[in-house]
Amino acid sequence: MSWQSALACWVLRRRMRPETGKPAIDVARARALTSKRAWLPKVPPGWRLEERYGQADAPLRGEWLVPDKPSATTILYLHGGGYYFCSPATHRGLVFPLARRSGARTFSLDYRLAPETPFPAALDDALAAYRKLVADGTPPESIVIAGDSAGGGLALATLLALRDAGDLLPAGAAVFAPWTDLAATGASMKTNDGRDPMFYGKAFAPAGKLYTGDADVRNPYVSPLYGRFDGLPPLFIQVGDTEVLLDDSTRVAEKARASGVSVDLEIWPKMPHVFQILAPFVPEANQALERAAGFVRRVTMRQAETAEVS
Incomplete structure (x- = not known):
């Protein structure tokens, strides 16, 4: 454990953890606190940021990070934040370092949030964004869906919904500490x-109800842990071993492998939730993102080679 990650854990334990122990969720406060991040990365050299937040931009409403050199790989990124x-x-x-390391043009989706627009709004937005990418000519086999926390769970739910609808599936999914069980039944x-x-741990069940509203919290499109995993593309999962969400990753990995899905599960010791977002300051974050980028390159290359042979 690096001193940088130890420092990050110390800060989180004193500043963020107490917020999650309060009896009620203050949506406005959570949004205000996260909007005041002290540091945001600059656009990497050789890349450009295209912000698309107009009503006419839907269903691709959000941000493109695009390399100046053409890329054959696309990441559809779904951010976390409890929905x-x-x-x-x-x-x-x-998102920026993941895109840069993988060389993939990356679209970060601004999906609708609860409680104003509860389930299935976020899922509908993710499905519409993926289908728009494909309709615009992006080969499904060149796409990786990625996400963290709630966005990681949303990425997996999107895969389930795409498979069930008969859509062509992406090359794979890379998820960071995905929230896959909104019923909060994991032993961790x-x-x-x-x-x-x-x-x-007690923070997750109320947050889950905030998103699901009247929907069944065990609906696989809400909590992908309860879904079928057969027929899904390769999965890449990273999670910290001290996380209360640890079992949300390990149980999904176990079910997916039992269904014949290729799964790379990495459990990182003493890392906080979605530690990858601490790049470039935390060495473990940089290492984890390099491994995730390797997965993106590997599965899209493999799919491209398969398509050429067929």
């Missing part, structure tokens, strides 16, 4: 409750 806060801008610290909700530097 009720954060945005593409708050997650540039993760209790066993890691005192170890997780960012969250109390």
Whole structure:
């Protein structure tokens, strides 16, 4: 564990974790706090940022990070934030280095948030964005869907919905500490409750109801843990071993492997939730993103080679 990650955990334990122990969710406060990030990355040299937030930009409403040199790979990124806060801008610290390392043009989706627009709004937006990419000529086999926390769960739910609808699937999905069980039944909700530097386990069930509203919290399109995983493309999952959400990753990995899906599961010791967003300051974040980028390159190249042979 680097001193940088130890410092990050110390700060999170004192500043963010207490917020998750409060009896009620203050949506406005969460949004205000995350909108005041002290640091945002600059656009990497050789890349350009295209912000598309007009009504006419839907369903691709959000941000493109595009390399000056043409790229054959596209990442559709779904940000975390419990489905009720954060945005593409708050997650540039993760999206920019992932795009740069993988060489992929990357679209970060500004999906609709709860409680104003609960389930299935976020899923509908993710499906519409993916289908628009394909309709615009992006080969499905060149796309990787990625996301963190709630966005990671949304990425997996999107795969399930695409498969069930008969759509051509992307090359794979890369997810960081995905929130896959909004019923909060994982044992790590209790066993890691005192170890997780960012969250109390009791924070997740109320947040889940904020998103689901009247929907069944075990609906696979809400909580992909309860879905079928057969027929899905390769999955890449990273999670910290002290997270209360640890079992949300390990149980999905176990079910997916049992269904014949290729899964790369990486459990990082003593890392906080979505530590990848701490790049470039935390060495482990840089290493993790390099490995995730390697997965993106590997699965899209493999799919391209398969398409050429066929």
